[in-house]
Amino acid sequence: MSNGNAYWRANLRLLSICLVIWFVVSYLFGIMLFDVLNTIQIGGYKLGFWFAQQGSIYVFVALIFYYAARMNRYDREHGVEEE
Amino acid sequence: MDLTTLTYLVVGATFAVYIGIAFWARAATTAEFYAAGRGVHPIANGMATAADWMSAASFISMAGLIAFTGYGGSVFLMGWTGGYVLLAMLLAPYLRKFGKFTVPEFIGDRYYSQTARIVAVVCLIVASITYVIGQMKGIGVAFSRFLEVEFATGLFTGMGIVFVYAVMGGMKGITYTQIAQYVVLIFAYTIPAIFISLQLTGNPLPQLGLGATMADGTGVHLLTKLDLVVTDLGFKEYTTQKLGSSLNMFLYTLSLMIGTAGLPHVIIRFFTVPRVRDARSSAGWALVFIAILYTTAPGVGAMARLNLIDTLWPGGVMTADGALEVEQRPDWMKRWEATGLLGFEDKNGDGRIQYYDDSNPQTVARAESMGWKGNEMTNVDRDIMVLANPEIAQLPNWVIALVAAGGLAAALSTAAGLLLAISSAVSHDLMKGVFLPDISEKAELNAGRIAMAGAIVVAGYLGLNPPGFAAQVVALAFGLAASSIFPALMMGIFSKRVNNFGAIAGMLGGLGVTLLYIFWFKGWFFIPGTEMAANNASNWILGISPEAFGAVGAMVNFAVAIVVSRMTAEPPVHIQELVESIRVPRGAGSATAH
Numbered sequence: 001m002s003n004g005n006a007y008w009r010a011n012l013r014l015l016s017i018c019l020v021i022w023f024v025v026s027y028l029f030g031i032m033l034f035d036v037l038n039t040i041q042i043g044g045y046k047l048g049f050w051f052a053q054q055g056s057i058y059v060f061v062a063l064i065f066y067y068a069a070r071m072n073r074y075d076r077e078h079g080v081e082e083e
Numbered sequence: 084m085d086l087t088t089l090t091y092l093v094v095g096a097t098f099a100v101y102i103g104i105a106f107w108a109r110a111a112t113t114a115e116f117y118a119a120g121r122g123v124h125p126i127a128n129g130m131a132t133a134a135d136w137m138s139a140a141s142f143i144s145m146a147g148l149i150a151f152t153g154y155g156g157s158v159f160l161m162g163w164t165g166g167y168v169l170l171a172m173l174l175a176p177y178l179r180k181f182g183k184f185t186v187p188e189f190i191g192d193r194y195y196s197q198t199a200r201i202v203a204v205v206c207l208i209v210a211s212i213t214y215v216i217g218q219m220k221g222i223g224v225a226f227s228r229f230l231e232v233e234f235a236t237g238l239f240t241g242m243g244i245v246f247v248y249a250v251m252g253g254m255k256g257i258t259y260t261q262i263a264q265y266v267v268l269i270f271a272y273t274i275p276a277i278f279i280s281l282q283l284t285g286n287p288l289p290q291l292g293l294g295a296t297m298a299d300g301t302g303v304h305l306l307t308k309l310d311l312v313v314t315d316l317g318f319k320e321y322t323t324q325k326l327g328s329s330l331n332m333f334l335y336t337l338s339l340m341i342g343t344a345g346l347p348h349v350i351i352r353f354f355t356v357p358r359v360r361d362a363r364s365s366a367g368w369a370l371v372f373i374a375i376l377y378t379t380a381p382g383v384g385a386m387a388r389l390n391l392i393d394t395l396w397p398g399g400v401m402t403a404d405g406a407l408e409v410e411q412r413p414d415w416m417k418r419w420e421a422t423g424l425l426g427f428e429d430k431n432g433d434g435r436i437q438y439y440d441d442s443n444p445q446t447v448a449r450a451e452s453m454g455w456k457g458n459e460m461t462n463v464d465r466d467i468m469v470l471a472n473p474e475i476a477q478l479p480n481w482v483i484a485l486v487a488a489g490g491l492a493a494a495l496s497t498a499a500g501l502l503l504a505i506s507s508a509v510s511h512d513l514m515k516g517v518f519l520p521d522i523s524e525k526a527e528l529n530a531g532r533i534a535m536a537g538a539i540v541v542a543g544y545l546g547l548n549p550p551g552f553a554a555q556v557v558a559l560a561f562g563l564a565a566s567s568i569f570p571a572l573m574m575g576i577f578s579k580r581v582n583n584f585g586a587i588a589g590m591l592g593g594l595g596v597t598l599l600y601i602f603w604f605k606g607w608f609f610i611p612g613t614e615m616a617a618n619n620a621s622n623w624i625l626g627i628s629p630e631a632f633g634a635v636g637a638m639v640n641f642a643v644a645i646v647v648s649r650m651t652a653e654p655p656v657h658i659q660e661l662v663e664s665i666r667v668p669r670g671a672g673s674a675t676a677h
Binding site: 019022026034043044045046052053054057060063067068072080081 | 176
């Protein structure tokens with residue numbers, strides 16, 4: 001069971017990191033810091049606008065695959081992977 | 084070949100495919116009927132989930148919504164994609180490990196309470212019914228606009244198609260038709276977008292075209308030009324226009340994300356994959372397939388808005404003789420005027436159509452000095468931005484036919500997923516779970532089919548006679564899912580301490596404040612005239628719109644559940660062991676046997 005707890009703690013740590021990034025790209029960059037980031041122009045996009053309508057979605061996709069890959073590794077390391 | 088014949092051919096071909104799949108993928112067991120036998124590949128499930136999720140609203144309405152709300156429309160883009168991050172990390176793998184068939188079943192087992200299960204069933208049915216009426220309307224509209232048949236005839240045809248594959252195949256039939264429907268809808272959406280992006284910017288990818296320079300040789304960026312022309316016409320600047328306050332946008336986005344993760348028809352799709360690790364990656368694939376449409380939509384919205392303005396001001400915006408002459412207007416305008424989605428009125432009788440924002444005093448002053456008597460485009464329905472897009476860009480007829488098939492695929496696939504969530508809640512949670520626990524599997528399978536048929540009839544009836552709540556999908560369905568279902572599921576996995584009393588009190592509390600807030604501004608049960616206060620920003624608490632309140636309801640749910648649980652006995656040992664077991668993937672195989 002101690003092994004199970006270490007696995008769960010590792011999951012919670014990974015989860016927290018992922019959710020912080022999830023929050024930063026959408027709520028922070030796309031909404032709260034929108035006006036500040038818009039002073040930066042990348043090509044035809046203002047940066048805040050880009051995060052709100054494009055960038056956050058790309059980061060969401062990457063986050064899920066990153067989380068899935070790391071969890072598969074944790075499953076094996078802690079011996080709780082599916083038979 | 085004329086457009087109508089071509090459209091019949093394309094739509095008919097897609098329907099033939101769906102029916103063919105129905106005969107191939109019949110369900111023989113309850114595990115097949117509810118969860119496609121848990122044998123769906125994670126990428127295939129990702130595709131099916133994308134079709135399940137992307138509704139008539141995503142396909143037909145979202146780009147138009149963005150076209151007219153600009154930056155404010157980001158709420159929908161982020162809200163309807165970010166929920167998949169929550170789903171992949173907080174719910175899907177654990178619920179797959181739990182290994183049962185429905186969302187209320189988890190809530191009933193985890194909180195060892197039939198009451199909790201019934202509260203979940205009620206929330207599920209209300210949210211799903213609200214949502215399915217919109218799909219029925221989408222099917223009727225697509226048929227009547229493109230195939231020139233009566234709304235009701237279109238609706239019955241759509242119901243008939245869903246009936247065949249959903250009643251025969253259950254989740255199995257629905258899964259494989261959804262995959263086919265995804266392919267149809269994504270081609271239908273991206274092909275016109277690619278053409279339009281090429282025409283305007285020379286870049287085939289709308290994701291890049293939106294940030295590119297115009298292909299007209301001026302070297303001006305598309306978004307810069309759009310900002311210029313819309314502000315010239317008196318509208319708000321496209322790239323900075325907000326949807327209420329920043330706080331409202333924040334909570335609106337959060338409500339949509341939590342609501343997305345808590346919608347039962349999406350969650351049950353993750354019960355169909357073989358393993359826990361597949362549930363994690365499948366959520367990623369689902370979002371890939373969704374993102375293809377969702378990152379295209381902002382380009383479609385901005386480009387369609389620009390095209391519309393260019394069409395209406397061929398001689399330059401806000402110039403004396405710049406407006407479109409009534410006699411010179413293109414054929415597509417005449418066609419869509421006939422549907423009531425477009426309308427103009429030559430108020431000053433100058434034979435031209437002046438289009439500008441006549442609620443902006445500065446623009447009105449300018450307009451009056453030129454002899455204009457108000458905005459003359461009296462009706463521009465948002466849906467026109469996707470529906471008429473191929474015609475505005477003068478694309479070939481087969482593209483228009485494809486858009487019709489795509490809109491139908493989006494509506495049918497979402498309707499089928501919702502109907503399965505409803506019918507499994509009735510046959511598995513209410514009948515097998517509460518009233519007739521001893522029925523055989525065969526009887527339950529038949530009950531499932533009858534419940535499905537009944538759900539289709541109810542949905543069809545409500546599609547023909549839409550009640551007041553039908554238009555409130557965003558407020559009601561997402562509000563319910565966010566304030567009641569999502570917190571109950573998440574706490575059931577991440578807390579061993581939250582008990583039956585806490586969960587029930589939390590769900591009722593979250594639901595209560597959310598519904599109270601919605602009804603306060605939109606009328607009790609949406610009955611017109613029963614509003615307690617006018618539905619506008621000055622009356623809302625801190626400027627939070629009713630659609631954005633689901634997130635507050637979720638917070639109330641979490642807080643109430645935790646406090647009540649602390650004051651009452653902790654869950655029995657076997658429940659705490661259940662929570663331990665769903666937190667690790669090992670053992671999912673045996674749960675499959677169910």
